Amino acid sequence: MISFVAQTENMYEILLRSHSGLRWILLAVVLGAIFRAFTNMSSGKFTPLDDKLSLFSLIFAHIQxxxxxxxxxxxxxxxxxxxxGMGVAMKDAVMRFWLVEHLTGMLIGIALITVGRIAAKKAATDQAKFKKIAVFFTLGLLVILATIPWPFREALxxxxx
Ligand code: HEM
Incomplete structure (x- = not known):
């Protein structure tokens, strides 16, 4: 019993540290993809680097x-x-955040990144690919940023x- 509790605590620690650290890698690749999409949208060529940036955004978002x-x-x-219980938790800002807001926001953000990657893959021209990434990844990132447990939200x- 004691070893089961210890194992769960270890697992919790590992998952929390991985989840916490991966956010920075995810942010870097998503920002890279968005930056390239906006700067190349009017006439740039969609290169293998652009494909990798959107692919790794998708992979890291799904690992997250x-x-x-x-x-x-x-x-x-x-x-x-x-x-x-739902009734009490929904009235408490911290409980509501962990139970519903973080989960819902992140699911929407990750879904937008996924749709953006698929839409860019299917798009016929390089300009259309960049546009899909610019729109969907930016929206996805905004939703993710809105539901992150920011350090300045002291209650969290x-x-x-
Ligand atoms: C892009 C996706 C996500 C990002 C960037 C993200 C970011 C974070 C960050 C920065 C923390 C705080 C880590 C710390 O205290 O060091 C956190 C905690 C947490 N996240 Fe996420 N998250 C994402 C997706 C999700 C999803 C989809 C779920 C649930 C299904 C989830 C569940 C949790 C939980 C339960 C905690 C708190 C664990 C605890 O402290 O006990 N996250 N997340």
Whole structure:
């Protein structure tokens, strides 16, 4: 029993650190893809680098999704909110954030990045590919930024790393 609890705590620590660190890598590739999309949208050529940037945005976003789901089922913050019950949790800003807002926002953000990558793949011209990435990735990033546990939201008690 004790070793099961210790293993869950280790798993929690590993998932949380990975989930926390991966956000920076995801941010870097998504920003890179968006920057190239906006600067090349009018006449640039869609190069293998652009393909890789959108591919790795998709891959890292999906790994972040898996890590997030892993955390969702063992996080003490989500557990506390679930135990409190929907009625109570929805009235508490911190509980509501971990139970609903972070999950929903990230799912929408990741879905937008996924749709953007697929739409860019299917687009016939380089300009259309850049436009799809510019629109969908920017919207996705905005939703992700809106539902991140920012360190300045003090009640959430999170740091930068
Ligand atoms: C682009 C996607 C995502 C980003 C950038 C992101 C970012 C973050 C960050 C920065 C933290 C705080 C980490 C820390 O305290 O060091 C966090 C915590 C957390 N995330 Fe995400 N997240 C994403 C997706 C998701 C998804 C889809 C889920 C759920 C299915 C999720 C569930 C969680 C949970 C449960 C925690 C808190 C764990 C705890 O402290 O007990 N995340 N996330």
């Amino acid at each position: 999704l898996l890590l997030g789901f892993g955390l969702y089922f063992i996080s003490p913050f989500v557990k506390a909110a679930m135990e409190a 008690g999170r740091g930068w790393f």
